[in-house]
Amino acid sequence: MDPWTLWGFLTIVIFVFSLVMMVAGIFSAYFGAGKNRAYGGALFAIGFVVCVIWAYLVGYSSIEPFCSVPAWDVMYDALINLIAVLIGALIAIGIFLVLVLKS
Template identity: 35%
Template sequence: MYGFTSLSRLAIPSAIPAQNFGNFVTVMLLTFSIFMVLAGAFTSYFGTGKSRAVGAVLLVVGIIVAVVWLSAAQIYGYTNPNLGLVIWGAFLSIVAAIIGAVIAVLVFLFAIMKT
């Protein structure tokens, strides 16, 4: 399934399966679109003047990217039967990373405030 080429003492995969690349692109684009929608909504709600317009553009771009990618994946035949599981796993990974980062920042701030 995977071919490995020895490069010095480091073994690197010589080929990445197309399905994994498709999953990578799907997760990347959907994560991008989710964060664009969130950033756009935040900027539109709390911004003033031009920043509200920028927030609206971010929101629309996020929605367009998600709709275009999911439509193209459906039309051109990239339909992973486990796509929902891939997206859910990626979502949980992102949430876990954010929680870990927040905990690390809180520990850092606590340590700084006590010194």
């Protein structure tokens, strides 16, 4: 596997992980009660710290494997691909539901 592809893949995994951790932490802190609110805060903090550290490593550090990753381009391509996948899946599911419900 090409090193750029491996680091690009890892960048997507880390950023999505941190984003989902922050969103889950917000929901848990807002809708939870008792310990769940504290767990939500911890989830958000972990997601935020991981995101900031990885963004620094791929964006501003001069550490060799990280500085060769074009983070913005990788995330932009991932977002465009995700939107394309969702549109294709929704069209296929829509056609399937129309055919199933008409029969």
